[in-house]
Amino acid sequence: MSQSGVYARRSAVYLLDQVLGEGRLLPELIGAGALEQLQPEDRARAQRLATETLRGLERADRILQKHLKKNPPMTVRNVLRVATVELCSGGAAHGVVNDAVELVSRNKGTASMKGLVNAVLRKVAATGPEEWKKLRVPHLPKWLRKPLVQAYGPEAVAAMEAAHFAGAPLDLTAKGDRGALHRSLGGDFLPTGTVRLESAGQVSTLPGFKRGSWWVQDAAASLPVQVLAPKEGEKILDLCAAPGGKTLQIAASGAEVTSVDDSELRMARVYENLKRTGLKSECIVGDVMEQTGEWDAILLDAPCSATGTIRRHPDLPHAKDGSEFGALIELQAVMLDHALSLLKPGGRLVFCTCSLLPDEGECQVEDVLERHEGLTVDRDALNLDGIDPAWITEEGGLRLRPDYWADKGGMDGFYMACLRKG
Numbered sequence: 001m002s003q004s005g006v007y008a009r010r011s012a013v014y015l016l017d018q019v020l021g022e023g024r025l026l027p028e029l030i031g032a033g034a035l036e037q038l039q040p041e042d043r044a045r046a047q048r049l050a051t052e053t054l055r056g057l058e059r060a061d062r063i064l065q066k067h068l069k070k071n072p073p074m075t076v077r078n079v080l081r082v083a084t085v086e087l088c089s090g091g092a093a094h095g096v097v098n099d100a101v102e103l104v105s106r107n108k109g110t111a112s113m114k115g116l117v118n119a120v121l122r123k124v125a126a127t128g129p130e131e132w133k134k135l136r137v138p139h140l141p142k143w144l145r146k147p148l149v150q151a152y153g154p155e156a157v158a159a160m161e162a163a164h165f166a167g168a169p170l171d172l173t174a175k176g177d178r179g180a181l182h183r184s185l186g187g188d189f190l191p192t193g194t195v196r197l198e199s200a201g202q203v204s205t206l207p208g209f210k211r212g213s214w215w216v217q218d219a220a221a222s223l224p225v226q227v228l229a230p231k232e233g234e235k236i237l238d239l240c241a242a243p244g245g246k247t248l249q250i251a252a253s254g255a256e257v258t259s260v261d262d263s264e265l266r267m268a269r270v271y272e273n274l275k276r277t278g279l280k281s282e283c284i285v286g287d288v289m290e291q292t293g294e295w296d297a298i299l300l301d302a303p304c305s306a307t308g309t310i311r312r313h314p315d316l317p318h319a320k321d322g323s324e325f326g327a328l329i330e331l332q333a334v335m336l337d338h339a340l341s342l343l344k345p346g347g348r349l350v351f352c353t354c355s356l357l358p359d360e361g362e363c364q365v366e367d368v369l370e371r372h373e374g375l376t377v378d379r380d381a382l383n384l385d386g387i388d389p390a391w392i393t394e395e396g397g398l399r400l401r402p403d404y405w406a407d408k409g410g411m412d413g414f415y416m417a418c419l420r421k422g
């Protein structure tokens with residue numbers, strides 16, 4: 001038995017205990033050092049195991065429930081879930097089952113269950129892989145499925161769930177020539193200018209990473225700055241900027257950008273990204289509501305439910321229950337009003353959120369237009385390469401969904417609109 005396998009699996013189980021038991025998010029746990037004691041290879045493996053288990057949780061539970069008379073304690077359940085997902089996705093039964101038994105044996109509180117774990121997983125190894133293929137695509141939890149069905153209909157939501165289950169490829173934004181980036185790395189060249197790689201391995205070892213010729217950014221997330229269309233010499237304010245993908249795009253255009261974020265920890269990522277790419281931005285760690293001045297253009301990438309990023313973050317629907325979203329929606333409206341007060345007359349503001357909920361997108365724009373006389377939506381700003389006119393909404397925003405471009409590997413859910421101050 002490999003100790004390295006046990007370490008990675010034990011850490012994956014710890015991550016699941018925290019997400020499913022404590023409602024914590026994986027990036028938060030990993031950022032706080034949950035995997036720091038592992039070697040880089042095991043760290044990547046633990047993260048992959050936890051992510052894949054969360055993505056396939058519904059299927060794993062359906063398979064396990066047939067072999068369990070009653071639910072074991074959370075940690076044992078999570079050991080069984082990780083092992084079931086591994087067994088059903090081609091993991092070698094001997095190693096997976098032995099490591100799972102070893103994991104429960106090591107803990108005094110669960111050691112008495114090693115016989116149960118062994119027996120259940122042997123059954124799963126025998127019949128699970130065939131059952132797995134026949135089970136339905138995992139559904140979103142009810143608290144999220146319901147509003148999405150209301151907004152988009154059941155078929156669209158089923159297509160989104162299929163996109164969530166499929167996961168996300170690696171998307172890159174070029175600092176300079178997109179064609180040259182595509183020629184050097186291969187992959188797909190998406191109609192909106194993103195280079196997409198199917199299986200990239202370790203990002204930091206890809207050509208051009210150290211030179212800062214590109215950065216990782218989902219195709220959908222690269223569009224708000226394209227809609228803003230920054231020009232050389234313009235004074236642009238990037239509000240809620242960390243970790244900085246959009247700051248880099250604005251800086252690469254030659255505009256003079258100031259980036260604001262109230263998280264010092266997340267702002268450290270902006271500094272790192274600026275250093276690696278050799279791009280420049282003035283960085284302010286502070287609250288959006290305390291900013292002053294007059295700007296040619298503003299990007300407000302407001303804090304939101306992040307429900308558009310579930311392909312990449314399958315922990316989100318399991319860790320959250322929607323109870324925080326009302327406060328976020330109110331905060332977005334207050335931030336929008338303040339951001340507009342910082343815009344010079346005739347200036348433009350792009351409002352965006354990585355959310356699938358219309359309350360955090362279409363409705364915000366409808367409401368802000370009512371609150372501010374003379375404010376208009378600039379529909380022309382959406383005339384960009386690769387934008388399907390069907391994605392443009394009634395009020396003049398751009399609604400992106402994970403089920404769009406299904407044949408190309410999907411995209412994150414996003415909403416954006418370009419507002420013009422009268």
Ligand SMILES: C[S@@+](CC[C@H](N)C(=O)[O-])C[C@H]1O[C@@H](n2cnc3c(N)ncnc32)[C@H](O)[C@@H]1O
Binds near residue numbers: 243245247260262
């Ligand atoms: C969606 S993320 C921004 C992503 C970023 N624009 C990018 O492209 O990489 C939202 C950010 O808002 C920041 N934030 C939340 N409330 C804030 C506030 N009151 N003032 C400033 N930043 C805030 C969070 O720290 C978080 O980094």
